[in-house]
Amino acid sequence: MGTVVALTGQFGGAKLAYGLQQLRGKDLALIVNTGDDYDHLGLAFSPDLDTTLYALGGVASAAAGWEPEGETRALQGMLKAIGGPEQPLLGDKSLAAPLLRTQGLAAGRRLTEITLDFCRHAGIAARVLPMSDDPVRTHVLTDDGAIPFPEYFGQLACAPRARGLEYAGADQARIPDEVLDVLHAADLEAVVICPANPYHTIRPILDISGMRELLRKRGAPVVAVTPIVGGKALKGSAGKMMRDLGKEPSPRAVVIEYLRLIDGFVLDREDTHLVESVRSLGVQALAAQTVMRSLDDRVALARTVLDFARTVREHRAMEVE
Amino acid sequence: MGTVVALTGQFGGAKLAYGLQQLRGKDLALIVNTGDDYDHLGLAFSPDLDTTLYALGGVASAAAGWEPEGETRALQGMLKAIGGPEQPLLGDKSLAAPLLRTQGLAAGRRLTEITLDFCRHAGIAARVLPMSDDPVRTHVLTDDGAIPFPEYFGQLACAPRARGLEYAGADQARIPDEVLDVLHAADLEAVVICPANPYHTIRPILDISGMRELLRKRGAPVVAVTPIVGGKALKGSAGKMMRDLGKEPSPRAVVIEYLRLIDGFVLDREDTHLVESVRSLGVQALAAQTVMRSLDDRVALARTVLDFARTVREHRAMEVE
Numbered sequence: 226m227g228t229v230v231a232l233t234g235q236f237g238g239a240k241l242a243y244g245l246q247q248l249r250g251k252d253l254a255l256i257v258n259t260g261d262d263y264d265h266l267g268l269a270f271s272p273d274l275d276t277t278l279y280a281l282g283g284v285a286s287a288a289a290g291w292e293p294e295g296e297t298r299a300l301q302g303m304l305k306a307i308g309g310p311e312q313p314l315l316g317d318k319s320l321a322a323p324l325l326r327t328q329g330l331a332a333g334r335r336l337t338e339i340t341l342d343f344c345r346h347a348g349i350a351a352r353v354l355p356m357s358d359d360p361v362r363t364h365v366l367t368d369d370g371a372i373p374f375p376e377y378f379g380q381l382a383c384a385p386r387a388r389g390l391e392y393a394g395a396d397q398a399r400i401p402d403e404v405l406d407v408l409h410a411a412d413l414e415a416v417v418i419c420p421a422n423p424y425h426t427i428r429p430i431l432d433i434s435g436m437r438e439l440l441r442k443r444g445a446p447v448v449a450v451t452p453i454v455g456g457k458a459l460k461g462s463a464g465k466m467m468r469d470l471g472k473e474p475s476p477r478a479v480v481i482e483y484l485r486l487i488d489g490f491v492l493d494r495e496d497t498h499l500v501e502s503v504r505s506l507g508v509q510a511l512a513a514q515t516v517m518r519s520l521d522d523r524v525a526l527a528r529t530v531l532d533f534a535r536t537v538r539e540h541r542a543m544e545v546e
Numbered sequence: 547m548g549t550v551v552a553l554t555g556q557f558g559g560a561k562l563a564y565g566l567q568q569l570r571g572k573d574l575a576l577i578v579n580t581g582d583d584y585d586h587l588g589l590a591f592s593p594d595l596d597t598t599l600y601a602l603g604g605v606a607s608a609a610a611g612w613e614p615e616g617e618t619r620a621l622q623g624m625l626k627a628i629g630g631p632e633q634p635l636l637g638d639k640s641l642a643a644p645l646l647r648t649q650g651l652a653a654g655r656r657l658t659e660i661t662l663d664f665c666r667h668a669g670i671a672a673r674v675l676p677m678s679d680d681p682v683r684t685h686v687l688t689d690d691g692a693i694p695f696p697e698y699f700g701q702l703a704c705a706p707r708a709r710g711l712e713y714a715g716a717d718q719a720r721i722p723d724e725v726l727d728v729l730h731a732a733d734l735e736a737v738v739i740c741p742a743n744p745y746h747t748i749r750p751i752l753d754i755s756g757m758r759e760l761l762r763k764r765g766a767p768v769v770a771v772t773p774i775v776g777g778k779a780l781k782g783s784a785g786k787m788m789r790d791l792g793k794e795p796s797p798r799a800v801v802i803e804y805l806r807l808i809d810g811f812v813l814d815r816e817d818t819h820l821v822e823s824v825r826s827l828g829v830q831a832l833a834a835q836t837v838m839r840s841l842d843d844r845v846a847l848a849r850t851v852l853d854f855a856r857t858v859r860e861h862r863a864m865e866v867e
Contacts, residue, residue: 267649282627299618303642306603308667317638321624328588346629 226252227412229531230445231419234258234273234426236290237452238419239280240517244527245417246281246351253351254407258421259336260356260363260392260429263375265313268323269330272375273426274340274355275322282347293318313379337401352407356430357398363425364391365466374425387469390424395432400439408439415534416440418449420515423482424466437486446537448489450515450530451476455495477502484508489537491515491530509537547573548733550852551766552740555579555594555747557611558773559740560601561838565848566738567602567672574672575728579742580657581677581684581713581750584696586634589644590651593696594747595661595676596643603668614639634700658722673728677751678719684746685712686787695746708790711745716753721760729760736855737761739770741836744803745787758807767858769810769851771836772797776816798823805829810858812836812851830858 226249233242233255245253258273272291279285279293286294296316305311322343329339335358344353364371367385374390377383407413421427431437440447453464453476464474472478476492480503483490489509492499493516503510513529514522547570554563554576566574579594593612600606600614607615617637626632643664650660656679665674685692688706695711698704728734742748752758761768774785774797785795793799797813801824804811810830813820817833824831834850835843 266645267652268645278628284627293624295620297618297620297638299616299638300621300642300645303614303639304646306605306668307599307643307646307664309642309646317618317620318624320641321621321630322628324587324589324621325625325628325630331588343628347627 227414228252228254228407228410229415229417230254230256230407230413231417232256232258232427232430233277233419233421234261234430235421236276236280236285237517238273238421238426239277239285239290240523241417241419241450241526241530242277242351243280243283243520244517244523244525245531246349247524248527248531250350251352254404255351255353256356256404256407256430257353258356258426258429260361260395260425261374261378262360262362263373265315265323266310267327268320269327270323270375271326271336271355274353275319277353278322278340278343278347278349281344281349281351281353292316313375335401337403341403352403354401354403354407356400356404356436357433358401359394359398361392361394361398361429361433363429364393365389365425366391383465387466389470390428392429392432395429396434398433400433400435405439408442410443413443413445415445415531415538416447417530417534418447418483418487420450420452422452422466423479424470428482431486440486446488446534446541447486448491448530448534448537449479449483449487450491450526451479451493451496453479454493454516475499477506480506480508488541489533491526491533509533509540511536548735549573549575549728549731550736550738551575551577551728551734551761552738553577553579553748553751554598554740554742555582555751556742557597557601557606558838559594559742559747560598560606560611561844562738562740562771562847562851563598563672564601564604564841565838565844565846566852567670568845569848569852571671572673575725576672576674577677577725577728577751578674579677579747579750581682581716581746582695582699583681583683584694587631587636588648589641590648591644591696592647592657592676595657595674596640598674599643599661599664599668599670602665602670602672602674613637634696656722658724662724673724675722675724675728677721677725677757678754679722680715680719682713682715682719682750682754684750685714686746687712704786708787710791711749713750713753716750717755719754721754721756726760729763731764734764734766736766736852736859737768738851738855739768739804739808741771741773743773743787744800745791749803752807761807767809767855767862768807769812769855769858770800770804770808771812771847771851772800772814772817774800775814775837796820798827801827801829809862810854812847812854830854830861832857 363374365377366389467474497512684695686698687710788795814836
């Protein structure tokens with residue numbers, strides 16, 4: 226068994242990442258979206274990195290996966306009492322990582338080093354790697370101008386119509402050495418694109434200059450897992466955003482987004498009737514249970530995805546012959 | 547009734563400040579020690595300012611007066627899990643003021659403006675004024691060198707023997723306009739030195755260049771309340787520090803510390819036998835109940851102190867005649 230690399234973000238992505246970690250431990254490396262990072266009260270928030278850390282550390286809330294279990298809001302209450310901002314809402318536990326991160330960055334450390342330190346202390350086996358140490362900021366283009374994604378998603382509750390997205394800084398952002406290392410690994414076995422909004426979670430990673438080429442460089446199969454089941458995104462904003470952008474919120478639209486990058490696509494059992502349609506796009510397809518309700522579901526899906534990646538590789542090998 | 551100014555810090559000082567506020571509301575101005583301020587995790591902590599805010603806002607813990615009632619430590623737990631420092635211990639609610647303060651300072655606002663904003667939002671009638679907007683840092687001089695007071699008090703639990711104290715920056719620190727305004731008030735009625743460690747809480751205030759002269763400028767009586775009852779400090783480090791410094795931990799030693807500044811001194815009923823000894827130093831003395839166990843005790847002592855200040859003024863007027 227070799228190295229597995231997964232592109233991830235959001236709670237859906239983190240759940241599959243958890244399953245992959247249970248199977249592969251330190252042989253798993255995650256490339257995590259930082260396009261939703263933002264500054265608030267002078268602190269550096271990295272929502273996707275922290276969601277990933279909580280999930281992999283086994284401390285994520287079952288109900289609200291983006292924050293730790295048993296989160297409290299004592300600080301927010303006092304903040305309000307002395308005139309602080311009411312949005313975005315701060316959680317007590319959720320403030321620890323931004324606090325340490327801000328201090329580390331101020332001391333000149335790289336985001337990657339800081340994040341790997343968190344993993345080491347929290348006993349997380351997988352390597353959790355930011356997609357870049359340079360700032361990338363996803364903006365939603367609306368009729369009222371470009372809105373930073375955290376504001377669009379949080380304060381505006383995705384209400385403005387999305388006309389498009391931009392990933393400010395992605396073309397100048399450099400790929401960290403740690404990401405280069407895992408993607409150059411001699412034993413690279415598979416690249417997995419976790420189930421997450423393709424437009425604001427996965428696309429910023431892919432748009433880092435040189436990332437797409439690098440993902441294909443070692444020839445390992447690239448397989449994606451659908452974030453859309455039965456015509457709707459399970460969580461978050463993917464479905465609404467796809468409709469705004471004039472795209473049918475369907476697994477097929479996700480495949481089109483990843484065309485020329487992925488070799489295989491896992492859609493949900495509920496969408497089995499779409500398997501042929503995906504194959505007609507030149508992508509191998511598998512229907513499986515992609516909805517992860519339990520921890521066992523996460524591990525089961527991770528196993529399915531890795532098995533599928535092996536099949537994809539063998540199939541490709543046959544085609545070459 | 548005119549303006550009352552009180553020099554304060556620590557929970558003991560904050561309790562009397564609370565009583566004074568109940569009697570005088572917006573006609574009370576507090577000059578608060580900032581010599582114990584420190585930076586931690588990149589945030590600006592001002593323990594005496596915050597203790598004062600909690601007490602005056604009516605949210606201080608009855609048991610641990612330096613922090614808000616019902617304080618929790620959820621953030622600290624997560625901080626530890628990802629490799630953050632274990633000391634000093636962070637409270638969730640207690641982090642709100644340092645967070646907003648740090649942001650305000652980074653935006654170029656003065657500590658005084660930020661603190662007055664906190665008061666306005668928290669519905670605090672009195673003006674809570676830092677002794678300076680410039681940094682002053684109290685160090686305890688020990689055989690191992692100069693130790694910042696928060697470290698001496700917190701991590702070291704006052705164990706090293708204190709050979710002396712220094713107030714780094716006090717001679718360059720400027721008195722803020724807001725403090726100048728209240729000390730120049732035409733109706734200045736009294737200056738109260740609240741019960742607090744004279745060496746590390748009151749002395750830094752007095753050592754700000756020009757402060758002693760200013761406190762006497764309008765001729766209002768200056769009265770101090772003892773932090774020492776029956777040969778021991780009620781709370782904190784005053785007694786131990788006084789012994790270290792070779793001074794008997796007694797109300798008389800406190801009077802000597804304030805000589806040529808105060809007109810009157812309130813000692814505890816338990817130390818009534820020391821009244822004549824204090825008077826022999828040329829300071830008017832009054833024995834009263836200085837231990838404040840209830841909110842009513844705070845108001846009662848505040849009333850006693852203000853009445854005493856009036857007596858002192860009248861007595862002085864008679865002497866002049």
